[in-house]
Amino acid sequence: MKALDAFLEQQIAAFEPEIREHVAYSMDTGGKRIRPSLIFFSGWNKNSEVDEKLVRLAAVVETIHLATLVHDDIMDEAEIRRNRATVAKKYNNATAVLLGDALFSHAVYLATQFPTTEVCRDIAVSMRQVCTGEILQTMQRGDPNLDMETYFRVIDLKTAELFRVSCHLGARLAGFSDEYVKAAGSFGRHLGIAYQIYDDMTDLFGSQEKIGKTLGTDIATGKPTMPLILMRDRLPAEESQALRDALAGKTEADVPYWLAKLREMGIFEEVRQAIFDEIAKGRAAIQSFEDNPSAAHLRTISELLWNQVDAL
Amino acid sequence: MKALDAFLEQQIAAFEPEIREHVAYSMDTGGKRIRPSLIFFSGWNKNSEVDEKLVRLAAVVETIHLATLVHDDIMDEAEIRRNRATVAKKYNNATAVLLGDALFSHAVYLATQFPTTEVCRDIAVSMRQVCTGEILQTMQRGDPNLDMETYFRVIDLKTAELFRVSCHLGARLAGFSDEYVKAAGSFGRHLGIAYQIYDDMTDLFGSQEKIGKTLGTDIATGKPTMPLILMRDRLPAEESQALRDALAGKTEADVPYWLAKLREMGIFEEVRQAIFDEIAKGRAAIQSFEDNPSAAHLRTISELLWNQVDAL
Structure with a gap:
């Protein structure tokens, strides 16, 4: 991961001088670097040497991820990300649109160096799918009738695809068999779905202090996630309609009421189980590759997420 | 050009079904297709067969151009482009940001098919330079002291680079010599600079009816272009300060006054000469390649621009 940080740092100099400050600001997010971890682990070989190809690939995927964050924050009108002003807030929306574009372009450039x-x-292809997922999500804002199938379709595109391609290409660059490359991709995809359900879940069940964000914003901003869809479809007609009205912005959402209701109805346990199921599917995909040193490392990543969900 | 239209039409189906309508809308701009023309002409061979490689390259560059237009219209808060609602206006800003991203991604995908x-x-690399040029332009909005060197730097990045790469790669894909590839790129770059100066000029000297846009918006929105920079630096101190104040948005711009002043001072002729000079530089770059069938075609394109400027 140190090699990645050094590599990303070097990339700043590749941009035209006038915008290096902006690029540096957008890169310095203190993010969790999940996608690079997936790349390093899916391409893990017996020797623990840092593989330049994997570092480059990690820089490509992380830069794309950073570009989507810069654009996301414009759309969500977010002012703070990881305790700092967002690019859109620090500079302005126009700069954020263009800086995201420049980051995308540079990621592509790095990808052409293979x-x-x-x-x-x-x-x-993955980039296009991520954008499509985000467009669908934007189109569905405030739609109180979003069904579970569409919810899964969106997270598959906007999150799971980049996880999938990270694992797929990491394994490919390490020279592993076609079967393992495919299996690693499948692992990544299911882990991505699990991760996004977990991320959505923390908006409704997390500890406000620990997560560092206001709870229930998805109710207030009309974004139906798995817990809300489950609750909506299980409530008696009148209450279900009240939730729909809140999601559609017709009435002001009584956030504490709905948060209590979610716990009371046992939705929490059910969503947790859905996450565990996805993780299990991911593990099943790589199960028969025990002799591959990478598979054990991917399993370890899945355990980290499992434990985080378990501790929630 | 028909082959290009058919190819672009086909590409719509490559996007996820949910966003095809949006993609189709953004592609149907009735644009002038200057960059594709540059590609077809710089790659022109003796046989007049439609070359699939050139069609694909033209689709790549035109899609990138369309993506930048979609993003530009967000920044300029433009509501109309070519007599239709902009993507940002028809849908919303969030969709426009993401749709532009999806178009970029697809252009890259097409570029990987070589x-x-x-x-x-x-x-x-060109994409990144275009974005950088746009960022610089955004940063300089309302700066009344912008100098000519910086003006040239911005148009070189935001416009000339895509013209340059169109000619460079068109000639490359046709299999022409390294010398000609370089010369064609240089031609494209100078033509791009000339084109942008011309485009900026029509905001101040064009016929409102013919161009179909309000004159003088660059004064009102604080965007110093070549004519305004020339005028500012040549006016007596007091008047020069008045123009600066208008550009900085400190006072409301008296647009008709400044338009009359530009004509009175002979700035029009001077800018026209600057465009002719750039076109001449471009022609000089390809002058020694008379035996290449492509060079004559590029010269023809430069004549079209020359005549347009001449007729202004």
């Missing part, structure tokens, strides 16, 4: 066009092609 | 990474790499 001998074949495969990495760049896979990355481009 | 046998080597060269096209994709050059395109990625």
